[in-house]
Amino acid sequence: MIAALFLLSLSACSRAEPVTEQPVTATAAVASDVAGPKTLPVNPVGTAEEAPTASPEPTHPVSPLPTATPFPTDPPPTPTATSLATSALPDLPVDTFQIVATYPHDPDAFTQGLVYQDGIFYEGTGLRGRSSLRKVDPASGDVTQEIDLADQYFGEGITIFGDKLYQLTWQEDTGFIYDKDSFELLDTWTYPGEGWGLTTDGERLIMSDGTNVLRFLDPETLDETGAVSVTDPQGNPVVRLNELEYVNGEVLANIWQTDWIARIDPATGSVLGWIDLSGLLPAEDRMQPVDVLNGIAYDPATDRLFVTGKLWPKLFEIDLVPIPR
Secondary structure (H helix, E strand, O other), X not given: OHHHHEEOOOOOOOOOOOOOOOOOOOOOOOHHHOOOOOOOOOOOOOOOOOOOOOOOOOOOOOOOOOOOOOOOOOOOOOOOOOOOOHHHHHHOOEEEXXXXXXXXXXXXXXXXXXXXXXXXXXXXXXXXXXXXXEXXXXXXXXXXXXXXXXXXXXXXXXXXXXXXXXXXXXXXXXEEEEEOOOOOEEEXXXXXXXXXXXXXXXXXXXXXXXXXXXXXXXXXXXXEEEEEEOEOOOXXXXXXXXXXXXXXXXXXXXXXXXXXXXXXXXXXXXXXXEEXXXXXXXXXXXXXXXXXXXXXXXXXXXXXXXXXXXXXXXXXXXXXXXXXX
16 A cells, blocks of 8 residues: 555644745855866766665776765765866866855755755655655745655655656665645656656656666656666766756756766767866865765756755755856
């Protein structure tokens, strides 16, 4: 039974009203918020998602990134990226960032999925026994509505299609479909492999599984209708595609364990460019245990881009700043 799969413990707090486009608590950007370029990630490997226990061995024979940090633990170092060969650097544009606004974020939220719609953040969190689906007021960071997943599920990416919200799980081969407003569980579906990131282009669901493959799903039947392999200009697979967001015809993908976001052409799988978010979370906010950059949301009505990370105390609205080539 559907009810047996979930602990549908709806939060007692009332639903917040949509906030204005620029909450008064937002922190204004300053010139020093622009971060410089680093090295690009290519071929970070492995299909293991972020778990409280050690990750399985990587399945691709290429240079691995550091292994996942167990949880809980001491504050980890800033994630680093696998270096890209110098000859490949000019082949793709790279953007850095400027902070437009800073918002509070629940430091206990192991962010796995993030969506912005109608003045509300929808957030999916992970870790077994701590996974949830929630609505968050941007200005205050308060959780205004929440359901918890049953302890056996490790929550992953989320997306909204019409009046339904879809949520993946990591290794449980199960996805959940909710009513977007009430969070009533409407249905479930199964899929092969792991679930990592999820977004939509308005016609299909787009899913990542930790490899370099993006899968396309019919939102009604949940059948897989196609797939593309994500590669760099040299044809190398770009793996560990994590949280996804569809922005102006491109798929933005967090690359797990790095401060990089890949800009992907969903028609071909080609990486079109990189976004370097190194230094986004300041050192003073890394004194408490934090995990990696993860979570991208976009508001098409105002062309605003939001990013955060797992266990981060802040969520940022950013502008992209091209690095001269």
